[in-house]
Amino acid sequence: MKQLFSLEGKVALVTGGSRGIGKMIARGLLEYGAKVYISSRKAAACEDACRELSAFGDCVALPADLSRMDEIGRFTAELAAREPKLHILVNNAGVSWGAKLGEVPEKGWDKVMDTNLKGLFFLTQALLPQLEAAGTAADPARIINIGSIDGIQVSLFDAIGYGASKAGLHHMTRTMANRLAARHITANAIAPGGFETDMLAPMMATIGDQIVGGVPLGRIGGAEDIAGVAVMLASRAGAYVTGAIIPVDGGVLTL
Numbered sequence: 001m002k003q004l005f006s007l008e009g010k011v012a013l014v015t016g017g018s019r020g021i022g023k024m025i026a027r028g029l030l031e032y033g034a035k036v037y038i039s040s041r042k043a044a045a046c047e048d049a050c051r052e053l054s055a056f057g058d059c060v061a062l063p064a065d066l067s068r069m070d071e072i073g074r075f076t077a078e079l080a081a082r083e084p085k086l087h088i089l090v091n092n093a094g095v096s097w098g099a100k101l102g103e104v105p106e107k108g109w110d111k112v113m114d115t116n117l118k119g120l121f122f123l124t125q126a127l128l129p130q131l132e133a134a135g136t137a138a139d140p141a142r143i144i145n146i147g148s149i150d151g152i153q154v155s156l157f158d159a160i161g162y163g164a165s166k167a168g169l170h171h172m173t174r175t176m177a178n179r180l181a182a183r184h185i186t187a188n189a190i191a192p193g194g195f196e197t198d199m200l201a202p203m204m205a206t207i208g209d210q211i212v213g214g215v216p217l218g219r220i221g222g223a224e225d226i227a228g229v230a231v232m233l234a235s236r237a238g239a240y241v242t243g244a245i246i247p248v249d250g251g252v253l254t255l
């Protein structure tokens, strides 16, 4: 039982691992023994984050724009050439576009959907051979999608496409879980509440008190809060969990 959370010998990919929630999860996976690839668009930031994360284990930076089909093709070919098996895929890269319902531009809608839904789906599809090669009946490969409580409840923020993309991601997660179980791959989503990252920074600066005041546990989330659930899902501890949408929100959804 003491090895329940060990990730020794596992290979993981964390998209959007250069900062924020992705970096918190990458560090957790590294500390529990996985080799972790991180990816994001800005190559220098991705490599800087990887250098920093290397203090905790074997980290590799592979920058790519994972909202674009050509980049997904290039990226997955490069990863496949390096790693025949991928045990853990954390689909974390995500963007939002703040605008009132009557003012959402097509450009903003497309950016959110291309990153949060289309890119996530086609990246996962392209990586199925490596996930299938890694999974066994006793120890399936893991897909961990990062959704949001905004995909479950109507948000405080004006970002209608973002909430719709995360609701779609949650549903896609359940479908992946159902269709991939026989191939020894689980799929779960983590639905974070507020975590202080670049994405949340503008809202924290303007309505931070309201955000924190709306959390029953009285604080926003930190690195251990999100990494703990990701490590559980990625390790032996989470081998029998699939199709779950797990809120990590300090109780916001209980209100």
Ligand SMILES: NC(=O)c1ccc[n+]([C@@H]2O[C@H](COP(=O)([O-])OP(=O)(O)OC[C@H]3O[C@@H](n4cnc5c(N)ncnc54)[C@H](OP(=O)(O)O)[C@@H]3O)[C@@H](O)[C@H]2O)c1
Residues within 6 Å of the ligand: 015, 016, 017, 018, 019, 020, 021, 022, 039, 040, 041, 042, 043, 045, 064, 065, 066, 067, 068, 092, 093, 094, 095, 115, 146, 147, 148, 149, 191, 192, 193, 194, 195, 196, 197, 198, 199, 200
């Ligand atoms: N922070 C919160 O309170 C909160 C709450 C609920 C859900 N979430 C979800 O958690 C995830 C991470 O959010 P965060 O708050 O950590 O955001 P963040 O600080 O803005 O980080 C986003 C990460 O994704 C990368 N990224 C964005 N677009 C990409 C693309 N097209 N291809 C590859 N990488 C891309 C970014 O790097 P580049 O810019 O260099 O590409 C960065 O590494 C998102 O899915 C978000 O929706 C966050």
